[in-house]
Amino acid sequence: MPGGGRKFQKGQSGNPAGRTKGTRNRTTIALEALLEGEAEAITRKAVELAKNGDTVALRLCLERLIPVRKDRPIRFALPPIETAADLTKATSALLVAVATGDITPSEAAEFGRLVDAHVKAVEAADFAERLAALEARTGGA
Template structure:
């Protein structure tokens, strides 16, 4: 029974580039992409028109393609609700309560509330660091 030879770095696919060869420059386009663009050059308008015509004729795939391009799915949306000012760490419970009430009232989705919670957390850390910096400066000022 013969064993398969183990691949070493020298014969493995995807091995690192040779010394002094960093690979392709950032932003370099793939050959296939360039070839497709060359074939389609000047045809974009007629292809778009045909896709719209097919969509209007009832082709659901063409309709989905057109809608995805014309009105893409929104990832984020602006949210408006009353959030109290957070100036000290003592204000944090008020902010989290406002976020929870907005979710309970249907003003925010739970995922939007989670993102806002991250913002509140980052703001709280900034307040804490600022407070620690102020205290340290006061202590160092008392020594001199």
């Protein structure tokens, strides 16, 4: 091979044995060894700094006590979606939920994407069913 480099097969690892699952990073292991036995003292110091007005320490403590919620359950009445025609009922329910403040516009947008994916799945299943019926009538020709 020109340049002395190796050429690997596409889709095949250059190191099939690789790192075994669950193997920990050397840096993580070293840091844990450094902090061994000190976690309680460090935690107490962070709390002490937070109590004394250190806003960074306060934020750190609060983030550990009450992590930022990434998602929340959304509860509202969504009409069943069995055909693509039911999509307007579902989007109307989403609009009403936003208008009444039950969900945020961004939550409605995310939910709308889920509804859209469901409609596409319904359409695909309907198409497959119609195709199978057509093939059965024509003898699969």
